[in-house]
Amino acid sequence: MRTLPRHAGAQKAKLRTAAGFTAGFALLLAVMALGAGCGPREEVAETLQVGIGTDVEHWSPMQFPDGDARFVWSQVFETLVRLTPELEMVPGLALSWHSPDGGRTWEFRLRPDVRFHNGEPLTAEAVAFSYGPDTYARRTVLGPVESVEVVDELTVRFHLRRPMALPHYLTHVGWPVMSPDGLDREGRPVRPIGTGPFIFESHSRGERIVLRRNPDYREGPAGVERVVFQVIPDAAARLIALQAGELHMAVKVPDADVSRLIEHPAVEVHRVLSTFTDFVQFNTAREPFDDLRVRRAVAHALDTEALVADVLAGVGRAAEGRPLSPVLQYTDVDLVPLRHNLSRARTLLREAGWEVSGGDVAQRDGRPLRVRLLVTQNPNVGAGDRFPIMAEALQAALARVGMQVEVQRLESGAFRRAERAGDFDMLLRTGYYVWGGYPRHFFLHHSANPFSHFADEEYDRLVEDADAAPDEEARRELYHRLQRETMERLPAFYLAHQEKVVAARGNVSGYRISAEGPWLGLHSVTLD
Amino acid sequence: MLAYVVRRLGFLVLVAVVVSFITFAFMRLAPGDPAELIAIGRFGEHVTEAQVEQVRQQEGLEAPLPVQYVRWGARAARGDLGRSLVSGEPAAAEILGRLPATVELAVAALLVSLLLGVPVGTVCASHRGRPLDVAARGGALLGVSVPNFWLALLLILVFSLWLGWLPSYGSGGLARLVLPAVTLGTGMAALTTRVMRSGAVEVLSRPYIRAARARGLSERTILWKHALKNSLIPTVTVLGLQFGRVLEGAVIVEAVFGRPGIGRLLVNSVYARDFAVVQGCVLLFAGVYVLVNLLVDVVYAWLDPRIHYGAGGAGA
Numbered sequence: 001m002r003t004l005p006r007h008a009g010a011q012k013a014k015l016r017t018a019a020g021f022t023a024g025f026a027l028l029l030a031v032m033a034l035g036a037g038c039g040p041r042e043e044v045a046e047t048l049q050v051g052i053g054t055d056v057e058h059w060s061p062m063q064f065p066d067g068d069a070r071f072v073w074s075q076v077f078e079t080l081v082r083l084t085p086e087l088e089m090v091p092g093l094a095l096s097w098h099s100p101d102g103g104r105t106w107e108f109r110l111r112p113d114v115r116f117h118n119g120e121p122l123t124a125e126a127v128a129f130s131y132g133p134d135t136y137a138r139r140t141v142l143g144p145v146e147s148v149e150v151v152d153e154l155t156v157r158f159h160l161r162r163p164m165a166l167p168h169y170l171t172h173v174g175w176p177v178m179s180p181d182g183l184d185r186e187g188r189p190v191r192p193i194g195t196g197p198f199i200f201e202s203h204s205r206g207e208r209i210v211l212r213r214n215p216d217y218r219e220g221p222a223g224v225e226r227v228v229f230q231v232i233p234d235a236a237a238r239l240i241a242l243q244a245g246e247l248h249m250a251v252k253v254p255d256a257d258v259s260r261l262i263e264h265p266a267v268e269v270h271r272v273l274s275t276f277t278d279f280v281q282f283n284t285a286r287e288p289f290d291d292l293r294v295r296r297a298v299a300h301a302l303d304t305e306a307l308v309a310d311v312l313a314g315v316g317r318a319a320e321g322r323p324l325s326p327v328l329q330y331t332d333v334d335l336v337p338l339r340h341n342l343s344r345a346r347t348l349l350r351e352a353g354w355e356v357s358g359g360d361v362a363q364r365d366g367r368p369l370r371v372r373l374l375v376t377q378n379p380n381v382g383a384g385d386r387f388p389i390m391a392e393a394l395q396a397a398l399a400r401v402g403m404q405v406e407v408q409r410l411e412s413g414a415f416r417r418a419e420r421a422g423d424f425d426m427l428l429r430t431g432y433y434v435w436g437g438y439p440r441h442f443f444l445h446h447s448a449n450p451f452s453h454f455a456d457e458e459y460d461r462l463v464e465d466a467d468a469a470p471d472e473e474a475r476r477e478l479y480h481r482l483q484r485e486t487m488e489r490l491p492a493f494y495l496a497h498q499e500k501v502v503a504a505r506g507n508v509s510g511y512r513i514s515a516e517g518p519w520l521g522l523h524s525v526t527l528d
Numbered sequence: 529m530l531a532y533v534v535r536r537l538g539f540l541v542l543v544a545v546v547v548s549f550i551t552f553a554f555m556r557l558a559p560g561d562p563a564e565l566i567a568i569g570r571f572g573e574h575v576t577e578a579q580v581e582q583v584r585q586q587e588g589l590e591a592p593l594p595v596q597y598v599r600w601g602a603r604a605a606r607g608d609l610g611r612s613l614v615s616g617e618p619a620a621a622e623i624l625g626r627l628p629a630t631v632e633l634a635v636a637a638l639l640v641s642l643l644l645g646v647p648v649g650t651v652c653a654s655h656r657g658r659p660l661d662v663a664a665r666g667g668a669l670l671g672v673s674v675p676n677f678w679l680a681l682l683l684i685l686v687f688s689l690w691l692g693w694l695p696s697y698g699s700g701g702l703a704r705l706v707l708p709a710v711t712l713g714t715g716m717a718a719l720t721t722r723v724m725r726s727g728a729v730e731v732l733s734r735p736y737i738r739a740a741r742a743r744g745l746s747e748r749t750i751l752w753k754h755a756l757k758n759s760l761i762p763t764v765t766v767l768g769l770q771f772g773r774v775l776e777g778a779v780i781v782e783a784v785f786g787r788p789g790i791g792r793l794l795v796n797s798v799y800a801r802d803f804a805v806v807q808g809c810v811l812l813f814a815g816v817y818v819l820v821n822l823l824v825d826v827v828y829a830w831l832d833p834r835i836h837y838g839a840g841g842a843g844a
């Protein structure tokens with residue numbers, strides 16, 4: 001008898017309960033939001049928040065600072081020779097330098113009255129320590145350095161096994177001058193101690209690095225009291241944080257987001273051509289790329305202008321085979337580019353014996369023209385996120401001339417093994433031995449280089465001669481010749497000069513973007 | 529009960545050994561010479577054969593795989609997981625340092641999942657087949673289907689960028705926990721809802737519920753007092769399994785929200801071939817998984833007094 005009304009009542013009760021739960025949940029969210037205070041907009045106006053993608057893993061001169069760690073290092077540490085945003089070499093911690101014997105010995109005169117963050121003066125001893133025999137730099141790029149001699153308090157002399165343009169090499173922020181007090185007796189880093197505009201304050205692993213202004217900085221104290229580097233690996237999340245005003249600056253803006261950010265009223269996009277160039281490197285040790293004509297066919301089959309415009313969303317500049325970014329020293333602006341020309345590409349392939357007859361894939365002696373292109377998979381490494389889509393574009397473009405490309409994305413260990421075994425035809429890469437304005441990059445194609453897949457004695461000699469050239473005039477001439485030879489012999493085909501993109505909120509002023517990849521000049525930045 | 533728990537803990541050791549051996553083997557069998565990769569990390573791209581050999585000797589990588597594993601196991605048993613190749617810090621310290629952030633995220637996500645899933649599932653069961661039920665089930669399907677990374681960005685977009693209510697990244701404080709927990713929790717809530725619903729549907733058809741109705745108890749009392757506890761059993765089981773989902777989801781959610789947790793540490797370590805840390809993380813994950821499932825079984829006994837974990841294993 002009472003079933004019906006009771007049932008209706010129970011219905012309502014259930015709904016009420018459900019509504020209650022839902023409301024409770026919403027309330028909980030609200031309380032959580034309020035409970036934590038004002039959240040995002042609580043930071044002190046004098047603190048500059050910068051979003052980076054990867055953390056600083058160490059502060060040691062024995063290892064290389066990978067990824068975005070360099071942006072942080074460049075606030076704390078300085079180098080003997082510095083680069084302007086236009087990549088000109090200017091005195092850094094060294095006031096002057098010279099080589100009395102054509103590059104075999106280099107003497108650096110240090111700036112007096114420079115103090116490390118712990119108050120100790122900068123001395124020749126600290127420089128000798130920073131470039132000691134066990135350091136990363138000496139074990140790698142500074143290999144030709146035989147010894148570092150302390151001449152007096154403020155003079156340090158590098159002795160080399162062969163002539164070398166040493167000042168260029170000392171501009172890299174990855175091997176700066178550090179205080180010996182930063183390491184303990186076993187050589188483990190205890191605390192980063194440099195001479196830069198910011199002093200290390202704290203580091204919360206995987207989360208943030210806090211730096212505070214160095215009041216005694218030699219060029220005057222920095223414009224902001226503190227810099228906090230926030231580690232946000234996801235690029236999209238980093239950009240939202242910037243747009244939401246939680247960050248003042250964000251580095252490494254993905255190509256696809258650049259045009260959208262430019263439209264954003266509160267964000268300013270700083271961009272400049274960087275020193276890096278993306279390229280496909282050929283395995284010239286085996287068929288089909290042992291044949292120069294096939295390499296040339298690839299060069300003419302690829303439309304690098306379309307690649308930059310469509311695939312890279314207009315960020316960067318088409319290289320059309322030119323190996324050096326226009327911002328580098330000794331870049332020959334009159335180089336004749338390798339233009340997109342499909343019929344030329346097809347003719348070259350035909351000359352090399354690869355015929356397209358029926359089907360889509362060219363053949364020679366009954367074998368199809370199939371090649372393997374390797375791409376790294378690690379999103380933390382340089383252009384890791386850009387490469388897969390570029391590889392697909394190359395695949396489509398080469399299919400049009402009858403070359404079937406198999407794209408393989410490999411983890412770095414597998415990539416290295418395939419490369420070492422020579423088990424590939426093309427590699428997609430960027431940079432390589434590139435920093436500052438000096439075109440050290442050509443060493444990549446020197447046959448003695450473990451990453452070279454090209455062997456040409458004449459080319460090797462040219463690379464060595466250019467690096468050891470006695471004077472500027474000769475060096476310029478040799479590097480111009482190297483650029484022509486590289487485009488002639490094609491150990492690699494160069495696709496696009498990269499752009500460095502840093503986004504900043506409108507209230508960040510005084511920032512000047514540098515063409516030098518890992519450099520982030522925050523000394524002059526102020527917040528309005 | 530105690531004997532049962534002890535037995536299960538013994539099982540934990542077995543799982544740890546098996547899981548760590550598999551990880552150990554895979555990390556070393558993956559392409560690329562570990563000694564070379566470590567040497568590159570230490571000496572830069574231009575490693576010489578001599579440097580690689582030196583690393584091989586130092587790290588004991590010259591020994592056969594089983595020998596290497598036993599050596600590692602012996603050290604691990606004493607709590608020494610080795611040093612991280614990337615940072616040079618002890619791996620155990622690296623992992624423990626990141627643990628609180630992940631635990632915080634996991635607990636918050638489970639909470640979100642329960643707070644959403646249990647009431648919605650229960651209500652669905654009592655509204656079986658009606659529009660409310662269909663809508664909630666549709667919502668649940670959407671919930672499981674939406675990938676974490678997308679939902680994370682969507683939530684950031686709405687709550688951080690448009691509304692400006694919550695911070696979009698970082699850890700520490702409740703505000704920074706809300707979005708990650710909701711991201712991870714909603715996917716789990718979907719499953720909780722479905723399991724809770726089918727559990728409740730089953731329970732509501734049992735004779736004792738009919739008896740309760742016959743005695744004239746209100747539908748509300750029947751549902752929330754008599755049916756709920758019994759319907760929870762499958763949900764609790766799934767909760768244990770869902771813990772695994774939290775750890776898996778943490779990998780993505782921690783990256784998007786810039787939280788310094790274990791998930792992110794694991795991914796970075798895999799990329800860097802940081803053997804010691806990967807090994808430690810996997811060991812921790814396996815241990816947590818086993819312990820949570822043990823906890824689930826114990827909670828069963830509390831929820832359903834008919835379940836006994838005797839020495840004979842009756843009923844288990």
